[in-house]
Amino acid sequence: MTSQTSAARWGATIAPIALAVVVAVVLLLLAGANPLESFKLMGEGAFSGWSKTGETLMAWVPLVLAAAGLIITFNAGLWNIGIEGQIILGGIAASWAAREVGGSSWVVVPAAIIAGALGGMLWALLAGVLKTRFRVNEIFGGLGLDFVAASLAVYLVIGPWSRQGVASTSGTDLFREEARLPTILENNRLSLVALGLAVAAVVFVFYLMKGTLFGLRLKAVGRNPRSAFLLGIPTSRYMLGAFALCGILAGIAGSMQAIGFHFKLIPAISGGYGFLGILVVLLAAFRAAWIAPVALFFIAMSRGSTLLDLRLDVDSALGGVITGILVLLVILGGGWQLRRLKRKALA
Amino acid sequence: MATATTEEKGTGLILGATWSEFWAAWGDVFTVASLGSMVAASGPLIYATVGETITEKAGVINLSLEGSIMLSAMTGFGTAFLVNNVLIGFLAAAAVGAAIAALIAFASIELRLDQIAVGFVLTLLAVDLSDYLGNRFVGEAGPAVPAWPIPVLSDIPWVGEILFDHNLAVYGSFVLIGVAYIFIYRTRGGLELQGIGERPEGAFARGVAVNKMRYFYTILGGALVGVAGAAFSLDQKLGWREGSTRNLGWIALAIVIFGGWHPIRVAIGAFLFGFLQVVALKLQPVFPGLSQVLPSIPFPMMILALVVVYTDWFRRLGDRYPRLRGILAADPPSGIGVAFHPE
Numbered sequence: 001m002t003s004q005t006s007a008a009r010w011g012a013t014i015a016p017i018a019l020a021v022v023v024a025v026v027l028l029l030l031a032g033a034n035p036l037e038s039f040k041l042m043g044e045g046a047f048s049g050w051s052k053t054g055e056t057l058m059a060w061v062p063l064v065l066a067a068a069g070l071i072i073t074f075n076a077g078l079w080n081i082g083i084e085g086q087i088i089l090g091g092i093a094a095s096w097a098a099r100e101v102g103g104s105s106w107v108v109v110p111a112a113i114i115a116g117a118l119g120g121m122l123w124a125l126l127a128g129v130l131k132t133r134f135r136v137n138e139i140f141g142g143l144g145l146d147f148v149a150a151s152l153a154v155y156l157v158i159g160p161w162s163r164q165g166v167a168s169t170s171g172t173d174l175f176r177e178e179a180r181l182p183t184i185l186e187n188n189r190l191s192l193v194a195l196g197l198a199v200a201a202v203v204f205v206f207y208l209m210k211g212t213l214f215g216l217r218l219k220a221v222g223r224n225p226r227s228a229f230l231l232g233i234p235t236s237r238y239m240l241g242a243f244a245l246c247g248i249l250a251g252i253a254g255s256m257q258a259i260g261f262h263f264k265l266i267p268a269i270s271g272g273y274g275f276l277g278i279l280v281v282l283l284a285a286f287r288a289a290w291i292a293p294v295a296l297f298f299i300a301m302s303r304g305s306t307l308l309d310l311r312l313d314v315d316s317a318l319g320g321v322i323t324g325i326l327v328l329l330v331i332l333g334g335g336w337q338l339r340r341l342k343r344k345a346l347a
Numbered sequence: 348m349a350t351a352t353t354e355e356k357g358t359g360l361i362l363g364a365t366w367s368e369f370w371a372a373w374g375d376v377f378t379v380a381s382l383g384s385m386v387a388a389s390g391p392l393i394y395a396t397v398g399e400t401i402t403e404k405a406g407v408i409n410l411s412l413e414g415s416i417m418l419s420a421m422t423g424f425g426t427a428f429l430v431n432n433v434l435i436g437f438l439a440a441a442a443v444g445a446a447i448a449a450l451i452a453f454a455s456i457e458l459r460l461d462q463i464a465v466g467f468v469l470t471l472l473a474v475d476l477s478d479y480l481g482n483r484f485v486g487e488a489g490p491a492v493p494a495w496p497i498p499v500l501s502d503i504p505w506v507g508e509i510l511f512d513h514n515l516a517v518y519g520s521f522v523l524i525g526v527a528y529i530f531i532y533r534t535r536g537g538l539e540l541q542g543i544g545e546r547p548e549g550a551f552a553r554g555v556a557v558n559k560m561r562y563f564y565t566i567l568g569g570a571l572v573g574v575a576g577a578a579f580s581l582d583q584k585l586g587w588r589e590g591s592t593r594n595l596g597w598i599a600l601a602i603v604i605f606g607g608w609h610p611i612r613v614a615i616g617a618f619l620f621g622f623l624q625v626v627a628l629k630l631q632p633v634f635p636g637l638s639q640v641l642p643s644i645p646f647p648m649m650i651l652a653l654v655v656v657y658t659d660w661f662r663r664l665g666d667r668y669p670r671l672r673g674i675l676a677a678d679p680p681s682g683i684g685v686a687f688h689p690e
Contacts, residue, residue, distance in 0.1 A: 027479065079463055136653045139410075139463065140604055143597060144646030151640040275471060282464060317478035317589075324472030331465060335458030 012337040016329035024322045031314045038308055042319075045307025046300035054190030058261055059271070060299045061198040062087070062253035066277030067284070067291040068201040069249030074286050075209055076242035077222030082127040082142025084274035085149035086120040086247045090254025091269035092153055093119025095172065098179035098259050099161070108179045109193070113255045120251020121244050123149060128243030132236040146274075154267045161265060171266040181260035194260045198292075201249055206288040208245075218242055250274065283327045285334075298323050368633045375629045382625070383509045386517065389621035391416075391579040391592075393520040395599040396606065396613045397527045398571025402448065403608060404531065405564035406544035406682040407455065410466030411447050412572055413596030414473025419443040419576030421481035424587045428489035433581055436490070437516075440577035441570040447473060448569020449562070455686050456558045462684055470596070477589075484587040492516045492582040516582045523571070527610040540564060544680035547687040557687050575599070605652050608679060620644075 025035045046056050066083055073080035080086075094116035101111045123145060130141040154169065161172045181191040209215040220228040221238045229235045257269050280298055284290035305319030375381060395416060402409045409415070419440035427436025447469055454460040492514045501511040510521075531537040539560065542550035547557045579592050602620060606613030623644055655661055656678075 081467075130650065130654070134654045136650060140601065140653070141650055144601065144650045147594075147597070147646040155640055275467075278467060279471060282468065315479045315482045317475045320475030321472065321479050324468060324475055328465075328468050328472060331460060331468065332454060332458060335454060335460040339458055 012333045013330075016326060016333045019329050020322060020326040023325050024318070027318060027321065028314065031312075031318075033308070033312045033314050038312060038314065041308055041311055042301070042304025045304040050185060050190070051188055052303070054185060054188040056296075056299055056303050058189045058191070058194060058256075059303065060296055061194040061260070062256050062271060062273045063277055063280060063295040063299060064198040064292055065201050065249045065253035065256065066273045067280040067295055068198075068205040068288065069246035069253075070277050070281045071205050071209065071286060071288050071291065072218070072242045072249075073246045074281055075215070075222050076218045076239055077225065078131075078239060078242060079139045080124070080127070080142060080243065080246055081139050081275075081278070082124065082145045083246065083250050083277060084270050084272070085142070085146040086123045086250035087254040087257070087270040087274050088146075088149040088153050089123040090116035090120035090251030091258040091265060092149075092156060092254070093251065094255030094258040095156075095161070095175070095265035095269075098175040099172075101179075103178070105178045105180075105182060109181060109259065112179065112259050113197075113252060116255025116258070117248045117251040120249070120254060121247040124243040124247025124250065125240060128240045131243075132239055150267070150270075153265065153269055157265055157267055169267050171262065171264040174263050175259060179259060180263050181256070189261060191260050194256050197252060197256070201252075202288060202292050205249075209288055214238075214241070279323065279327050283330055369630075372629045372633045373626075376626050379505060379508045381629065383512060385618070385621040385625045386509060387513050388583060388624060389617045390517045390520040391575040391583055391595065392599055392602065392617040392620060393524060393575075393614055394578055395572050395575035395596065396602045396617050397523050397610050398444075398568040398575065399599060399603045400568075400606070400608055400610055400613050401527065401531075401540070401571070402565050402568030403603060403683055404540050404544045404680055405561050405568075406547060406680055406685065406687070407452060407561055407565045408462050408466065408684045409448050409451055409565060409569060409572070410463055410600070411451065411469040411473060411596075412599050413594070414470035414477075415444050415447045415569065415572045416576045416579070416592045416596045416599070417590070418447070418473040418477040419573035420580040420592045421477040421484065421576075421587050423573075423577030424489055424580035424585075425481060425484045427577075427581055428484060428487055431490055433490050433492055436581055437574060437577040440580075441573040444573020444576065445566045445570040448565045448572070451569075452562045452565040456561060459686055459688070462686075474590075481587050481589070485589065487586060489586060490581070491585050492578075514582065516578045519574075520578070524610055524614040531610060541680070543687075544682050547682045547685075551687070551689060557689075561687070572596075572599075601646055604679075605648060607652075607656070 028035045028038050045052065047053050066087060069086075070080060070083060073083075094112040097112040097115035098108060101108050127138055127142045127145055130136040131138045157169060157172055162168075163171075163173050181189075181193050183189055183191050209219070217228070217233050218238055218241070220231070221233060221235050225235045228238075253273060254269060257271055257273075258265055261271075262269065276298060277295075280291055280295045284294045301319035301323050302316075303319075305314070305316045308314045308318060309316035395412060399409060399412060422443045423436040423440030425436075426439035427433050430436075450469065451462060451465050454465040455462045494512075495514050497511040497518070501507045503511070511518075529537075531540060539550065539555050542553075543555060543557045543560050543564075551557045575595075576592065579595065580587055584591060598620060599617075602616040603613055606616040
């Protein structure tokens with residue numbers, strides 16, 4: 001019995017992955033590319049040499065930060081779709097600090113990161129207050145705030161913070177050297193500060209959800225807010241706490257994008273990592289321990305398919321298609337397996 | 348403005364434009380041509396919002412609109428381009444929207460998965476898929492819905508020119524508003540539709556096949572969302588390029604809420620958005636940058652609408668004037684987003 005169920009579980013895990021690979025092969029063949037060569041190129045695009053690996057890791061950092069934040073809100077039963085806006089506000093606030101705060105790196109960089117965290121937190125709390133105080137569903141309130149944040153970024157880039165004489169959406173002036181994350185290699189954006197923050201975020205969230213009373217109560221709020229409330233947990237305050245923590249991590253992700261990757265504010269400062277982070281957390285089944293590898297896989301697919309685009313003229317959206325299909329199949333497979341187990345239990 | 352210099356104050360500037368420029372731009376908004384283009388531009392939004400209203404009335408949230416519209420716009424144009432037939436393009440687009448909706452219904456009803464999760468994943472997947480599969484159609488010129496001014500009616504000055512000098516895709520959106528309203532509020536089937544969204548248990552007890560009906564209305568709503576995509580790529584912004592319908596789906600979702608799940612108010616919301624677009628277009632030379640900020644306007648409006656309708660003051664308004672209740676009602680269907688299991 002147990003061996004049978006564990007076999008079924010393995011099947012439910014491997015079948016979606018196998019199917020996603022099949023879909024990828026079919027899509028590549030349709031585009032007239034050799035699948036084996038393509039997969040090799042994708043690996044090269046993500047990890048060949050320090051320059052590529054460094055870029056991949058610097059893209060990985062904000063995705064991990066966003067996913068770590070989302071673990072908290074998901075466990076509180078909240079769909080924090082407003083995370084894109086929280087990352088953008090983090091990027092905006094960090095850019096403000098990078099532009100306005102003087103002095104050496106030791107002053108400006110921490111100031112920008114803290115500003116980013118506060119900006120993200122503020123935007124998340126807005127969605128939280130709309131939810132807890134005004135009963136506006138967090139999905140729609142968050143979506144609304146995403147758009148407002150995106151417009152604010154565009155407005156700043158082409159308005160008050162536009163480059164001297166040119167109002168273009170390509171971004172603000174580059175920040176000065178002291179306002180950028182310190183790097184460790186020549187001509188490479190890889191920064192130990194960024195990597196350290198990402199690792200710290202994963203450890204923090206893992207510990208928060210596994211080893212603290214706050215995490216335990218938050219899960220209770222997520223599972224059943226009514227009975228949690230009746231048990232004496234102030235649900236609104238816990239939800240706001242989850243929003244605030246997620247906003248802080250999202251805001252730091254935005255500041256990494258601004259001072260560690262683009263070195264300026266651009267309209268697409270979020271990089272879409274908020275929405276992508278939701279996929280990461282869904283694929284990681286809401287477990288903090290899994291987000292780091294899953295996020296690395298997502299970034300590798302996306303960066304790998306960029307090289308595929310350059311070399312074989314296969315559209316770079318392929319990476320997104322493959323990861324999207326994989327997440328969909330894993331979710332559907334999980335539902336299918338539960339249904340079978342239930343049927344068996346009934347029979 | 349706090350930062351305005353004394354020189355600017357002297358010439359009566361608002362946000363860097365003179366008052367006369369500002370008023371002249373407003374004059375341009377209320378011309379037959381721009382109001383007519385507003386009506387036409389609202390077409391895709393009306394198909395999408397009314398379709399989603401029907402789906403949500405049945406108690407299912409199809410969150411995938413952003414992706415559904417994008418993929419069906421690509422499919423609609425691509426198919427019409429390949430077979431050189433607009434109608435087949437529309438059918439293909441409707442099929443794409445219906446298929447995505449069917450997947451959401453299946454995942455929710457049969458597999459008991461979260462509708463939001465599945466809808467969200469499908470959104471991102473469909474956007475990437477439209478990008479990947481639509482590559483070969485980028486830049487191609489294809490067929491479009493032919494213009495067809497309605498005889499007699501389009502000759503009416505002003506009103507006729509604004510409303511009846513379009514094509515079948517636009518007239519179809521008018522018809523859809525009326526049909527959806529009459530069906531939902533004036534027929535037995537519409538009553539059932541409301542029942543399965545509001546009180547699925549009650550509807551089930553009265554012998555309504557709740558989940559079968561939910562399948563039906565989710566797929567029907569999804570097909571309309573697909574039509575919205577084709578109405579965009581074959582009538583509004585002709586052709587296909589990556590991200591062609593960007594944000595249309597999110598805006599449609601916002602408008603459904605803004606319209607309180609009522610097809611006529613939802614349609615008004617869609618027209619209002621079309622109006623804002625025209626305003627922004629005309630004011631753009633006066634305030635450069637406004638068009639960049641515009642897409643976000645429905646969202647603060649939607650949030651504000653939601654905040655207002657949940658206040659006690661607004662609730663009491665409905666109690667004091669019961670006749671207004673039909674117009675004021677703005678609660679989501681109470682069974683929305685929750686799967687129904689007969690056992």
